Amino acid sequence: MESNVIIRIFLLFSMIFLGTTMSFCLLRGILGPRFTDRVLAVNVISCKTILLIAALAAYSDKSYLLDVCLIYAMISFLAVVVLSKNYMAMYKKKNEQSEDT
Numbered sequence: 001m002e003s004n005v006i007i008r009i010f011l012l013f014s015m016i017f018l019g020t021t022m023s024f025c026l027l028r029g030i031l032g033p034r035f036t037d038r039v040l041a042v043n044v045i046s047c048k049t050i051l052l053i054a055a056l057a058a059y060s061d062k063s064y065l066l067d068v069c070l071i072y073a074m075i076s077f078l079a080v081v082v083l084s085k086n087y088m089a090m091y092k093k094k095n096e097q098s099e100d101t
Contacts, residue, residue, distance in 0.1 A: 008059060011059040015056060018048050022052075025045045026045060039087065042080070042083065043076075049072065050069055053066075053069040
C-alpha cells in the first residue's frame with residue numbers, strides 16, 4: 001500500500017514538472033529568433049504533452065487516456081512533418097531568389 005502512495009506522489013510531481021517545462025518551451029516558441037527554434041519548441045511541447053497524458057492515465061487509472069495519447073502522438077508527428085516540409089520549401093525559395101540577384 002505504501003508503494004502505491006509513493007508512485008502517485010511521484011506521478012503528481014512529474015506532471016507538475018512537465019507543466020512547468022512546457023511553459024518554458026512555449027516561451028522559447030514565442031521568443032525564438034528563428035523559425036527552426038519555433039518548430040523545435042512545438043515538437044518538444046507535443047512530446048511533453050504526450051508524456052503528461054500518459055502520466056495522467058497512470059495517475060487516474062484511466063486506460064482510455066492512453067488511446068488519446070497515441071492519437072495525439074500521430075497528429076503531432078504529422079504536424080512536424082508538415083512544418084518541416086514548409087520550412088524546406090521556404091528555404092529553397094529563398095536560395096533561388098538569392099541566386100537570381
